[in-house]
Amino acid sequence: MAKVSNCIAIVDDDPSVLKALSRLLGAHGLRAKTYRSARLFLASLADELPNYLILDLQMPEMTGLELQQALAREGIRIPTIIITAHDEPGMREQCKAAGAIAFLPKPVQDASLFAAIEAARRFKGERSR
Secondary structure, three states, rough: OEEEEOOOEEEEEOHHHHHHHHHHHHHHHOEEEOOOOHHHHHHOOOOOEEEEEEEEOOOOOOOHHHHHHHHHHHHOOOEEEEOOOOOOOOOOHHHHHHHHHEEOOOOOOOHHHHHHHHHHHHHHHOOOO
């Protein structure tokens, strides 16, 4: 079984978003691991599970919502924050119904992201009781 790692995984097909979010989290003392696709992230799960997950909604091959649903089918529950540049009608509700802690528009505002990470921490703490 994979060990739980003390990091935040970021899955986004845009390298500039990965770099910016990774730097932002690092500047606040948080460790981030980045993945350019859902497939690469899924392959990493054999080794370790992140504490939290930031997913881009619109990615080729597998969307953030599809990845979130695939994890749930496998019984893998990682507090997840969805980010998107395309806030389509009903998508926020679908992501929340699938278990997302937060649904944030791009460009992601720092304060909103850190509030979502704090909500994910509280959620994770409640689940472990």
